[in-house]
Amino acid sequence: MRSYRETFDVCTRRKREVVDITETIRQACRGSGVRDGLCLVFPHHTSSAVYVSDSDRHLTDDLLDALARAVPEGEGYAHNRVDPKMNAEAHLMAVLAGHHILLPVSDGDLDLGLYQTIYYAEFDGCRPKGVLVKVVGE
Amino acid sequence: MRSYRETFDVCTRRKREVVDITETIRQACRGSGVRDGLCLVFPHHTSSAVYVSDSDRHLTDDLLDALARAVPEGEGYAHNRVDPKMNAEAHLMAVLAGHHILLPVSDGDLDLGLYQTIYYAEFDGCRPKGVLVKVVGE
Amino acid sequence: MRSYRETFDVCTRRKREVVDITETIRQACRGSGVRDGLCLVFPHHTSSAVYVSDSDRHLTDDLLDALARAVPEGEGYAHNRVDPKMNAEAHLMAVLAGHHILLPVSDGDLDLGLYQTIYYAEFDGCRPKGVLVKVVGE
Numbered sequence: 001m002r003s004y005r006e007t008f009d010v011c012t013r014r015k016r017e018v019v020d021i022t023e024t025i026r027q028a029c030r031g032s033g034v035r036d037g038l039c040l041v042f043p044h045h046t047s048s049a050v051y052v053s054d055s056d057r058h059l060t061d062d063l064l065d066a067l068a069r070a071v072p073e074g075e076g077y078a079h080n081r082v083d084p085k086m087n088a089e090a091h092l093m094a095v096l097a098g099h100h101i102l103l104p105v106s107d108g109d110l111d112l113g114l115y116q117t118i119y120y121a122e123f124d125g126c127r128p129k130g131v132l133v134k135v136v137g138e
Numbered sequence: 139m140r141s142y143r144e145t146f147d148v149c150t151r152r153k154r155e156v157v158d159i160t161e162t163i164r165q166a167c168r169g170s171g172v173r174d175g176l177c178l179v180f181p182h183h184t185s186s187a188v189y190v191s192d193s194d195r196h197l198t199d200d201l202l203d204a205l206a207r208a209v210p211e212g213e214g215y216a217h218n219r220v221d222p223k224m225n226a227e228a229h230l231m232a233v234l235a236g237h238h239i240l241l242p243v244s245d246g247d248l249d250l251g252l253y254q255t256i257y258y259a260e261f262d263g264c265r266p267k268g269v270l271v272k273v274v275g276e
Numbered sequence: 277m278r279s280y281r282e283t284f285d286v287c288t289r290r291k292r293e294v295v296d297i298t299e300t301i302r303q304a305c306r307g308s309g310v311r312d313g314l315c316l317v318f319p320h321h322t323s324s325a326v327y328v329s330d331s332d333r334h335l336t337d338d339l340l341d342a343l344a345r346a347v348p349e350g351e352g353y354a355h356n357r358v359d360p361k362m363n364a365e366a367h368l369m370a371v372l373a374g375h376h377i378l379l380p381v382s383d384g385d386l387d388l389g390l391y392q393t394i395y396y397a398e399f400d401g402c403r404p405k406g407v408l409v410k411v412v413g414e
Contacts, residue, residue, distance in 0.1 A: 001139045001277045001414040003312035005382055036141035037274055038178060040314060042380050044389030046330040051233050054184040058216035062226045063233060066209055071342055078334035088338045095327050095339060095373055097233055102240055102378055104180050104272040106143055111270060113182030132387060134380040136313055136413060137274060138139040139277045174279035175412055176316060189371050192322040196354035200364045201371060204347055235371055240378055242318050242410040244281055249408060251320030275412060276277040 004032035004135040007044070012125035016090075018060035021050075021131070022118045025103070026110050028133040035108045037137015042100040044132055047090035047124035049097035055117040063121070067093045090123035097121055105137055142170035142273040145182070150263035156198035159188075159269070160256045163241070164248050166271040173246045175275015180238040182270055185228035185262035187235035193255040201259070205231045228261035235259055243275055280308035280411040283320070288401035292366075294336035297326075297407070298394045301379070302386050304409040311384045313413015318376040320408055323366035323400035325373035331393040339397070343369045366399035373397055381413055 006028045010019055021041075029039050041050045053059060070093075077088035101118070104111035120131065144166045148157055159179075167177050179188045191197060208231075215226035239256070242249035258269065282304045286295055297317075305315050317326045329335060346369075353364030377394070380387040396407065 001313075003414060005312075005380075005387075036143070037139075038176065038272070038314065040378055040380055042378075042387075044392065046328060046389070046392055052184060052237050053233060054217075054229050056217055056220065056224075058220055059226055059229055062215045062217050063230055065213070066230050066234075070208060070346060075341070077338045079330075079332055079338050082332065082334055086332075088335055091330050091335055092339055092342050095329060096342075098236055098374055099328050100378065102178055102180075102238065104143075104178055104270055106272070111143075111180075111272070113184070113268065116182065116184055130389065132380055134314070134382070134387070138141060174281070176314065176410070190322060190375050191371060192355075192367050194355055194358065194362075196358055197364055197367055200353045200355050201368055203351070204368050204372075208346060236374055240316055240318075240376065242281075242316055242408055244410070249281075249318075249410070251322070251406065254320070254322055276279060 002034050002138060004034060006133045007130050009128040009130055010120050011128045012122045015125050016064055017122050017125055019120045020117055021120045025118050029105055029110050029135060032135035034105055034135045034137035037105045039103040039105050040134040042132045044130040047094055048129055049094045049099055049121040050101045051098055051119055052101060052116050053119055054115050070096055087124045093123045140172050140276060144271045145268050147266040147268055148258050149266045150260045153263050154202055155260050155263055157258045158255055159258045163256050167243055167248050167273060170273035172243055172273045172275035175243045177241040177243050178272040180270045182268040185232055186267055187232045187237055187259040188239045189236055189257055190239060190254050191257055192253050208234055225262045231261045278310050278414060280310060282409045283406050285404040285406055286396050287404045288398045291401050292340055293398050293401055295396045296393055297396045301394050305381055305386050305411055308411035310381055310411045310413035313381045315379040315381050316410040318408045320406040323370055324405055325370045325375055325397040326377045327374055327395055328377060328392050329395055330391050346372055363400045369399045
């Protein structure tokens with residue numbers, strides 16, 4: 001069995017922003033030496049999510065809007081009363097969108113559908129956030 | 139280490155429909171030759187979700203209703219303005235319900251609880267959609 | 277390849293309650309004999325979720341509130357009309373929060389970020405619920 005570990009940083013310009021990380025994950029996967037297995041993409045922070053979706057920039061805006069409707073500002077979140085710098089909204093959005101993903105690896109490459117794109121969604125950005133890629137297989 | 143890959147198609151009659159795929163996944167798992175490991179169920183499309191839930195047809199209707207409340211029609215989604223055939227609602231529902239799942243495999247079979255059923259939720263159906271099953275283990 | 281399986285029970289005092297299970301998962305992982313691989317945390321029930329989030333008790337209350345807004349009581353769920361003891365709300369919350377998680381294992385330990393905590397969210401508690409931990413790797 002072969003196991004590969006890599007981390008990279010994402011630093012967004014806006015507090016909430018969605019970044020296409022498909023190529024970064026694809027390169028990690030190809031460089032891992034794993035031909036058949038599984039690739040875990042796991043942010044080392046709790047105010048970010050990773051998800052697979054259709055390749056369209058407008059759709060990423062739609063997702064941020066949908067999450068803002070589900071987790072509206074000013075709901076009197078208990079977490080934010082502890083410290084005004086806290087960001088309950090960001091953590092709740094990460095849980096609803098899904099924190100990490102697992103991708104299939106076949107023939108030494110990501111085994112994705114034609115339009116599948118890997119997105120990193122940042123909900124509390126403007127500083128570097130580490131993302132772990134772990135590939136396990138043979 | 140052993141690795142197994144299989145794909146199958148789901149073609150629903152309705153645009154939004156939930157299908158019980160437990161037996162298909164169980165047969166793939168049993169035929170994989172893996173006795174202990176992990177089974178990834180990964181749709182190759184971005185307008186479908188896979189999830190584990192209680193075995194009751196009424197509950198699948200409740201989930202479609204809950205997702206329609208979270209992602210209502212006519213919100214002016216940016217994705218749909220690009221092309222009226224686009225379906226932002228379907229993609230957003232897939233992210234909220236969760237696109238893929240990972241199942242435990244023990245003693246050559248799915249290691250599920252008594253009432254756990256595996257569902258494929260289609261949000262943009264009426265055409266064949268591929269689903270990948272990848273089993274990794276020993 | 278090495279594979280390890282363990283189950284443990286969670287029994288909450290309240291119907292809806294969130295429990296920090298980080299230490300239980302960490303001990304299972306350390307005892308598994310796997311140095312590099314993946315750790316699946318998979319409840320054997322469909323009215324519970326497992327997720328990774330920031331370490332703060334107030335935030336767990338915020339999550340329960342957010343889920344109660346997304347899945348309000350008294351929506352006339354079809355599942356509950358079958359049997360008044362049924363609990364559609366619990367099953368829907370589990371799907372939205374995410375039923376299971378996959379954690380990276382490196383150097384024989386959980387490979388988490390500094391503030392990442394593993395939570396078990398119960399939506400239909402007051403009785404023992406089994407949770408499966410499956411560690412696969414080398």
